[in-house]
Amino acid sequence: MDANIGVLALQGNVSEHIDAFLLALERTGHGPSSEVFEVRSPADLADCTVLSIPGGESTTISRLIDKNGLYEPIRQFKGGIFATCAGMVLMATEVADPRIHPLGLMDMVADRNAFGRQRESFETDLPISGLDGGSFHAIFIRAPVVTWADPALNVLARLDQGIVAIEQGKHIALSFHPELGNDTRLHERFLKMNGI
């Protein structure tokens, strides 16, 4: 199926997500009729089959979602959402930070900066359940974790601090940054989950 993939472009690692989805589309044999574009307004969102919420500063992105009138439109959005880092925080129902206005699209509680400051940021080879081709080289930057999730959700990976990869229905939320490497397996998995 052709797809219109929107990347929420309010702040953060936007161009890397666009490039990663373009690469994933190419690798899954999609032609030029599938597009990846920036989403800044409710009108942009209306054109999307699926949406990606990139990493960045979650307090800033949350504020700008509200400012740009995107809060309700994203909540009502019918397609799947690929959420990384700050995106994972925003997808939760509950976040212990009054500056975040979570979207509540996944039944889970998220904790910001769960590993500490930038000096505690790390990369590692992470086993991800259900992902073929061996472990995933995961890049954690001031990363969040999920500290509680409804048992109905599908946990893909966990570290001592909490859950770092999780799915619910058409959505996937990751603590780390698959868009910073060349491995598009998680992007491809997400497209498949959404029938693309």
Added chain:
Amino acid sequence: MKLEELRFGTELLKRGFASMQKGGVIMDVVNAEQAKIAEDAGAVAVMSLERVPSDIRKMGGVARMADPEKVAEIIEAVSIPVMGKVRIGHFVEAQVLEVLGVDMIDESEVLTPADEQYHIDKKQFKVPFVCGARNLGEALRRINEGAAMIRTKGEAGTGNVVEAVRHMRTIMGEIRMLRGLDKQEMADYAREIEAPAELIFECAERGRLPVVNFSAGGIATPSDAAMMMQLGADGVFVGSGIFKSTEPERMAKAIVEAVNNFDDATVIAKVSTGLGDAMPGLDIHTLREDEVLQTRGR
């Protein structure tokens, strides 16, 4: 779960951190109260320092890294990343900020240089660095030393955007010019601007610097910030522009929104309305040679 290996402080983590700041505003703050105002306004990070650049200009004397107590107080006050400034070449000030837990270090010409020959060997650190640059050669020398982010220097503490514009146009123009050169010509240009040829090739291929490039030095209004974004900046640093304006909270929010909607003049007009006075500005041409900060470090 036991993982085989966790790697810290890699080039990818440093550049990745810088990349997360894109489309954001990084604000200078001198205490916890200002840091909270910046965070509430939507800053992606704060830069902790002893005095904002316009006060450094007024005070004169040697400007150094902030008191660790101040830095710790700011780190404690906010949940967004905290950056800190060190003097050019002062690797021990950098070691101190790294130990304090600062998320990124700005090796800054705004402070008095500690070494007129060498910049800090930034590859020796786990914490990422941002450095100033006026042109492509300077930017690539800093990246070669390990900088994970570049900011065009502008002229800090003046509230005058003219130098920021000059430096951004210079770097973007040089990169555009590279596209018309073949490899030999590029290598020749690399020698001319004293930059590593490999990094020149990379710029030519990507059509941009290998790391995130912010704008700094003289941004005082929402329009200034949006202009720098339209000229190709990945984000902006605002120094004296916020807390030297008459209404810092409103100015901070307005600049964040202007950066977010940098190509929408309707939004910029709206957020610029009734903001109070921007910081008082300085004409660059009235500065004495020893008052110009951008020529520190090369």
